[in-house]
Amino acid sequence: MENQVVITSKNMIKKFGDFVANDHLNFEVYKGEIFGFLGANGAGKTTAMKILCGLLTPTSGEIFVGGFNVYTETEKIKRSIGYMSQKFSLYEDLTVFENIRFYSGIYGLSDADIKMKSNNLMDKLGLSAQRNSLISSLPLGWKQKLAFSIAIIHDPQIVFLDEPTGGVDPITRRQFWDLIYDAAHNGITVFVTTHYMDEAEYCDRISIMVDGRIEALDTPFNLMKTYNSENMDGVFLKLARA
Amino acid sequence: MKTVTVNNISKSYSEVKAIENISFDVNEAEIFGLIGPDGAGKTTIFRILTTLILADHGNASLLNYDVVKDYKKIRQIIGYMPGRFSLYQDLTVEENLNFFATVFGTTIKENYDLIKDIYQQIEPFKKRRAGALSGGMKQKLALSCALIHKPEILILDEPTTGVDAVSRKEFWEMLRQLKNRGITILVSTPYMDEASLCDRVALIQKGKIMQIDTPNKIVNNFEKTLYAVRAGNIYRLLQSLRESELTHSAYPFGQYVHYTAKESLNDVADLLDHLTRNGFQNIEIQEIKPNIEDCFMALMS
Known part of the structure; x- marks a missing residue:
């Protein structure tokens, strides 16, 4: 696999007053990669993600997302990424189709594209019969799968997933990861945060943040070897408790 | 003695059956886990046991007090930590704790011994507003508030959801210590790996209990290789x-x-x-x- 870089962060620093939320973050993310972004609560993950999504300006550092500069090209960044979080995803009072149409419109798809893509999407998820059902009537697992599919409906270069799988049953959680693998397989880069350590092991590479710094960045296999642990849970505890 | 007895309870919200014919017992000083995803019915069960809603059918009792007839008594003997962070965001850490102590007619001083190990970890921030705490600290404050009146039974609804792996581990260590002091603990979680930290668990899905046993026995009952x-x-x-x-x-x-x-x-x-x-x-x-x-x-x- 050729390693085409889609995210570059050189010395990313973000300060809030005296507080350093991101302290010299250095990493690259490659095309089609599933990149796990881990850390304890308050380690600075959300701040870094906001910067990468063009929602927050860093204090300093050279940072490019999808080839665009995070200081000057935030609008272009927003158009080339998708975003989904457990907290904010779909409008409960709109139907399945209305949500798809709404987001597709925001992402700038044409009416013809919206029609075709929404049909494909509902087909693929087996949601065609629920086309006119309110989101609030769907089980959580379906909502999450739909939210993810909508987040990539405009074929973004990168999709950011902020704890996407909280609260669902273990089978649905794995079905969700099937969608992630599928997207990565099709060349979409997946940047994901999670508290499930077994999910961390599904990633191609993982970075672990502690107190605003990236303390470790490698493949799960190498991290387990380096930190002499049988699983990522052990690696995480060793780093975050040190 | 059975500390908690749940007998065939069911509850529907209009057409949706939230729980169906749920029965289980909890022993004294046991950590009993309800393990299942969102929508399994965990919160409904806890809200019935904490006397906040009524079951459609069935009955339940805590320390032989009936959840319908003796609801006032039950409210005195349980400590409840709801799923959503339910402290007063605009009050400080100390004010929250004081408030809950006063509601139950006690003082922080009187029961300090019970919460000491947990509260000491957040005491340096006692002048900080609860809303400004990190996830792990909020969780410790909520637990302190649920314990301040020295309950005999603790009911914790998804206390570790959205909390990182390190804080989760610390939280379970705290529960272990409370158990050793004789407190009975009912706890729910969507994290399957936490089941092994309970004495017994009920695996629950779509309003029904699939299995109740010790984590070890459940694992040994796996049918296939x-x-x-x-x-x-x-x-x-x-x-x-x-x-x-x-x-x-x-x-x-x-x-x-x-x-x-x-x-x-x-x-x-x-x-x-x-x-x-x-x-x-x-x-x-x-x-x-x-x-x-x-x-x-x-x-x-």
């Missing part, structure tokens, strides 16, 4: 196993796929043969002991 399989790209391996006639189940678990075969006779040889024919290399197959998540998925399907 389970294998961890690895062979290069996990995505390809999964697809190949799912398409295979031999496969009973195949689920990804970290770097491995957990696999059970339809036929147990020659299962390893058959699997090896299938993978080799499909061009997989560096094939690794080892028999493993299932975990609660394996059992949960087997019960679901």
Whole structure:
């Protein structure tokens, strides 16, 4: 696999007053990669993600997302990424189709594209019969799968997933990861945060943040070897408790 | 003595059956876990036990107090930590604790001993507003507030959801210590790995209990022989196993796929043969002991 870089962060620093939320973050993310972004609560993950999504300006550092500069090209960044979080995803009072149409419109798809893509999407998820059902009537697992599919409906270069799988049953959680693998397989880069350590092991590479710094960045296999642990849970505890 | 008895309770919200014929007992000073995803009915059960809503059918009692008739008494003997952070965001850490102590007619000083180990970790921030605390600290404050009136039974609704792996581990260590002081703990969680930290668990899905037992017995009751399989790209391996006639189940678990075969006779040889024919290399197959998540998925399907 050729390693085409889609995210570059050189010395990313973000300060809030005296507080350093991101302290010299250095990493690259490659095309089609599933990149796990881990850390304890308050380690600075959300701040870094906001910067990468063009929602927050860093204090300093050279940072490019999808080839665009995070200081000057935030609008272009927003158009080339998708975003989904457990907290904010779909409008409960709109139907399945209305949500798809709404987001597709925001992402700038044409009416013809919206029609075709929404049909494909509902087909693929087996949601065609629920086309006119309110989101609030769907089980959580379906909502999450739909939210993810909508987040990539405009074929973004990168999709950011902020704890996407909280609260669902273990089978649905794995079905969700099937969608992630599928997207990565099709060349979409997946940047994901999670508290499930077994999910961390599904990633191609993982970075672990502690107190605003990236303390470790490698493949799960190498991290387990380096930190002499049988699983990522052990690696995480060793780093975050040190 | 059974500290908590739940007898055939059901509850519907208009057409939706939230829980159906739920029964279980909890022993004194036991950590009893309700393990299941969102929508399984965990919160409904807890709200019935905490006397906040009424069951449609069935009955339940805590320390022989009936949840309907003796609701006032029950409210005095339980400590309840709801799923959503339910402290007063605009009050400081200390003010929150004081408030809950006063509501129950006690003082922080009187029961300080019980909360000391937990509260000391957040005491340096006692002048900070609760809304400005980190996830792990909020959780410790909420637990302190639930304990301040020295309850006999603690009911904790998903206390570790959204909390990082380190804080989760610390939280469970605190529960262990409370148990050792004789407090009975009912706790719910969507994290399957936390089941092994309970004395007994109920695996719950779509309003029904699938199994109740000690984590060990649940794991030992797994019917099939389970294998961890690895062979290069996990995505390809999964697809190949799912398409295979031999496969009973195949689920990804970290770097491995957990696999059970339809036929147990020659299962390893058959699997090896299938993978080799499909061009997989560096094939690794080892028999493993299932975990609660394996059992949960087997019960679901």
